[in-house]
Amino acid sequence: MAGGQQPQENDVPVYLFTGFLEAGKTKFIQETLEDKRFNSGEKTMLLLCEEGEEEYDISAMPCQEIYIRTIEEPEELNPAHLQELLKECGATRVVLEYNGMWQLQQLFQNLPDDWAVYQEMFFADATTFLQYNANMRSLVVDKLNTCELVVFNRFGKDMDKMEFHKIVRGVSRRTDIAYEYADGHVEYDEIEDPLPFDVNAPVIRLADTDYALWYRDIMEDPKKYDGKTVSFRGIVAVDPKFPPNTFAVGRHVMTCCVEDITYSCVVAEWEKASVLQTRQWVQVTGKIHVQKHKLYRGKGPVLQVQEVVMTSAPEQEVATFY
The missing domain is CATH 2.40.50.140 (Nucleic acid-binding proteins)
Structure with a gap:
């Protein structure tokens, strides 16, 4: 089971956020849950697979029916346990902050049958991403492989977008790329990637x-x-x-x-x-x-x-x- 599935009527929607420590996942999820367009009354289980530096402030959210649960070991990612946590919360959807050091296949293989990943986003600190890619390439590829959007935050004006672009495109041509600067300004990647062969040739x-x-x-x-x-x-x-x-x-x-x-x-x-x-x-x-x-x-x-x-x-x- 991977990101971007077509919703079925009885599915439990899962909004999946991946990235390494201090990559900006918590901040983005907090802002998402503060947005009335996303958080308008649905009971939501916020499932955390790692402890970051920041903590969630449920009091700032318009609908406070947010129930935080934690997964401390990858072995806890099994259908029975996940269903038990959801039932315990009485939630109808899941916002999942995934541990960047765990392979996504462990999650996809163990989601309950009626859970579907509706959206998957990968967050990366632009100041450390190239080091992660050099030293933990397999984990970077794992996160880029199925995400619909990668956000490079803390992006600097002196950084070469092409360097980041090539790493993403080496894994997926369909993933959207966003560069977020320190002042909050966001630019979307518009670098064209023409295929090296003519798809219209006889x-x-x-x-x-x-x-x-x-x-x-x-x-x-x-x-x-x-x-x-x-x-x-x-x-x-x-x-x-x-x-x-x-x-x-x-x-x-x-x-x-x-x-x-x-x-x-x-x-x-x-x-x-x-x-x-x-x-x-x-x-x-x-x-x-x-x-x-x-x-x-x-x-x-x-x-x-x-x-x-x-x-x-x-x-x-x-x-x-x-």
Whole structure:
């Protein structure tokens, strides 16, 4: 379960705020709960997964039916305990301040089935963010991966936005970026990120260095590629459990470090798929159709293969974003 889900009628909405200590989460949540547009009478459980320097002032909030509960250890993040806390409060929604040192997957895997993350925001102190990224890259990537907005507060006029922009875009092209200055002035990132290939070409030909960007883009916006022809070099995966004439083709992609390398592939259909073997490198050309498929457990981009040419591995076998 990740951020930005479409609300269902009986869902318990979760507003998720992530970031490291002293990143500005508490201040923003306090201001949000003081805003009558957000806090107009709903019983709210404020779930805290870390203790910051600032404390919440419920008396300043227009609706004071705010019930603070704490999670001290990640093991407490389990569906039964979370439901128990919610029932104890009688709340109908959750505002969650997450511990920046905990992986988000621990939270997403343990939310009760009827809890849905409606909004996810990541806060970072611009004066320390680059150090966090250099020393704890995996935790930074974890927080950037699913958030809808990252706010760099304490941003200085002498700081290079492009340096921050590239770090965010190396993880997600859909995340909005805001820079908040010491005087409270906020600027939104308007740096354009043109894709390094022509999505309107008769055949979208991907260079080896473009695969990671293309794969993320097609998974985030598959409709953009529906009906278009694409050609790229990838490594084959076959399995007897796959439907007939079906194989997977893609690349191993590294987002932040060796530990997170994953095989990022698309489903491919070809009448001669039976001749292929796992770990073969191929140059594959075909037309993308966004459709339901067993291997996606729903809709996804399916490559209707037109041509397969055996080839060698690229100079850099693991694809990266930059």
